[in-house]
Amino acid sequence: MAKKSRNRVVEEPLPLYDGQVVGAKQPCPCGSGRRYKVCHGDASATTFVKRPFEGLPGxxxxxxxxxxxxxxxxxxxxxxxxxxxxxxxxxxxxxxxxxxxxxxxxxxxxxxxxxxxxxxxxxxxxxxxxxxxxxxxxxxxxxxxxxxxxxxxxxxxxxxxxxxxxxxxxxxxxxxxxxxxxxxxxxxxxAADPTVRLGGVEAAYWTNVGSKELLRWVMPEPEEDLLSAFARLHISGDDVIVPGARLIGMFRAYGLLAPVWDLPLGTGAEVLEEPAAELRRKLDALLAAGGELTAEERSARAGLANRQVTIR
Structure with a gap:
């Protein structure tokens, strides 16, 4: 007996998301909470822009x-x-x-x-x-x-x-x-957590979320360069922005990285101004110098990369 023929439905390939292959039923990487095929995998959607605000002042x-x-x-x-x-x-x-x-x-x-x-x-x-x-x-x-x-x-x-x-x-x-x-x-x-923008550096914000204080600092440099520079800062101990503070990770949003520090309660924003400016100077020097990482620095870099969270 001949086998029955079956009509197989071949799905159209979905658009790539920032060069990534994403399954149709997987959560969309944009963070919307919807499945990819009805979000940025929808052919009618606007082309995804990884760094949408690039080139704008601020x-x-x-x-x-x-x-x-x-x-x-x-x-x-x-x-x-x-x-x-x-x-x-x-x-x-x-x-x-x-x-x-x-x-x-x-x-x-x-x-x-x-x-x-x-x-x-x-x-x-x-x-x-x-x-x-x-x-x-x-x-x-x-x-x-x-x-x-x-x-x-x-x-x-x-x-x-x-x-x-x-x-x-x-x-x-x-x-x-x-x-x-x-x-x-x-x-x-x-519902608004107290927040202060530091005056001496770009896009660094102190906030009090009730149970803790945080410094969150959005930076414009390429991700790979920033990770390497922060790995070097960590090994030298220069990533401790004030005594008792701890760099707890980084989040990624709209193509930029933002390091996050957990601060001792009672720190406030004012005392961060000078240490933040000094850290920025050290970071700029490391970014300009570049060079190969040591084994210890590569390990520190891997730790930072593992503590990244993509928000958007």
Whole structure:
């Protein structure tokens, strides 16, 4: 008897994620929590950009505002809209992507998840929609922004002036009538961990999470170079930023590494300024020198690599 023929369904190959082969039913490496085939494995998704904020002024601070800092703002100047007040914020009310405020100001939020592959394009799309709006209201990116403008295409200027707030009182700063909003504001403020940006180095943030204090520092250098430099710092003991502190690992977000130190309770932010500047000088010297690692340094580097966590 002849064997019955079977029609076999051949699935189309899925797009690669940053050069990686990912199974269709595996969790998407972007961290969305969805399966790869319905997230960045979807052929209709925007091409994944590993380092979406590269080239923007304050790239490291932008990553910190998106992932670490509860309440921070920075003014932006937008090409063709130089006369408009535009504010980049870590988080907006109701986690809105953007807002056209009653005052005429335009605010855009970073802590929004659309999972279309390029946060720079998603934030820019919300921002441009808010600038084009004729009435106050919340602006949301509900669909794939496609090949539209990125922040790099529309932001003018070479610096980012970040202000870290104790809470979310800035949400009400441009409102004449705040009646009925106090309770919601108080609830938001209670959820915001005290955070301070160090002034002498780029994108280093002290925070008190209640049970501990941390220093989290987003750095722009290539990952491989940073790991080698930090391995050398560890062997020399120079990675102990203040007595009793411990470098507990690094996380990776949007193509950048961020070392994290566990600090003794009561350290505060002010005493970190000088040690952080000194560590930055030593790190820069090691990055410039390069060279082969010793066996001990290679072991330290492997330990650091094993303590990395990818957030986005």
């Amino acid at each position: 790239e490291c601070d932008i990553v910190a505002m998106r992932e670490l800092v509860p309440a921070a703002t920075a003014p932006l100047t937008i090409k063709g809209h130089e006369d408009r007040t535009v504010l980049l914020a870590s988080l907006l009310p109701v986690a809105a992507p953007a807002m056209h405020r009653d005052s005429g100001q335009v605010w855009v939020g970073l802590q929004v998840r659309h999972s279309f592959g390029d946060p720079s394009r998603e934030v820019a799309a919300a921002l441009l929609d808010a600038l084009a709006a004729t009435e106050p209201g919340i602006i949301g990116v509900l669909a794939n922004p496609g090949p539209g403008s990125r922040l790099q295409d529309i932001v003018v200027g070479g610096t980012l002036d970040v202000t870290v707030h104790e809470g979310f009182d800035f949400w009400l700063a441009d409102l004449a009538d705040t009646e009925g909003l106090e309770e919601a504001l108080q609830e938001a403020n209670q």
